Amino acid sequence: GPGHGHWSYADKDEWPLEFPDCGGQMQSPINIDTNSTIFSRELQPVVLAGYNLDPSEQLSLMNNGHTVVLRLPGSLTIASGYPQEYRAMQLHLHWGSPEGPGSEHTVDGRRYDGEIHMVYYNPSSDSIKEAMRQPGGLAVLAAFLQVGPEDNVHYQHLLEQLHEVQEEGKETTVAGFNIEGLLPANLGRYYRYSGSLTTPSCYQTVNWTVFNQTVLLSKEQISLLETTLQGDDDKDLQNNFRLTQSLHGRKVLASFQ
Ligand SMILES: NS(=O)(=O)c1c(F)c(F)c(SCCc2ccc(C(=O)O)cc2)c(F)c1NC1CCCCCCC1
C-alpha cells in the first residue's frame, strides 16, 4: 500500500499515487514510431572517453531487487554527442522472461529481448541528487539486446558473475573491462528525446539516447539473464520493464535518415 516507499513492477499503476512525477507528461519509456521521427543533422555521433578499464579496477555489481547494477567510475564520460559533458554513474539491464521479451522502449511496437541503460549525470550540478532534479541533469544511453548466433564476450564479464548476486541486496565485484563493448559498434545512429527515469521517482530530467543498432547476445546469455536473479521475497526477477508512456506531443529526433 501507499506510504511505504517501496514499489514493484506489479503495482506500476499506483506509482503516481506515491511518486507524482510518474503521472507526468514527459515519461519514459516510449514507443518509437519510426515514421514520426524527425531527422536532425545536429545530432553528432556519441563519443565515449575512458571506457577501457584496467582489470585491476574492481567495479561493484549489485542486485538491488529491481535490476542488476554495475557502478561506473565518474572518469567515464560522454565526450560529444550531447550539448554538455556527462559523467557515468552506473549501468543496469532490463529483461523479460522465458515467456517473452523485456526491453523498455519499443520500435514500431516491437519489444526487444532486453535493454541496457548507461546512466550519466551533468557534472555542473553540485551533486547527483541535485542533477536528478534538473532538466537535462541526467542522460541515459540505451541499446536493445537481441538474441544472436554467438556469445557476447563483453556481456560475459557481467553474466558470469550473476550467480554471485542471485538474491536481492547481494553485491560482488567485477574486474575492469572495456565497458564500451557493451554498446553497439555504431554510436552514430540513434533516436533522441526528453523523458524520465523509468522507475520511481520518475524524475522528468533525462536526455534519452536510444541506439538504432542492437547488441547481440547468445540465447544462453539472454536465458541466464532471465532465469538467475531473484527480486522481492525470492520471486524471480523477470519482466523488469515499465510499459510505454504517451508522448503528449513530444518529438523524437533521429540522427539518421
Ligand atoms: N531505467 S532507470 O534508469 O530509470 C532505472 C530503473 F528503471 C531501475 F529499475 C533502477 S533500480 C530501482 C531504483 C533504485 C533502487 C535502489 C537503488 C540503490 O540502492 O542504489 C537505486 C535505484 C535504476 F537504478 C534505474 N536507474 C537509476 C534511477 C534511480 C536513481 C537515479 C540515478 C541512477 C539511475
Ligand SMILES: [Zn+2]
Ligand atoms: Zn533502466
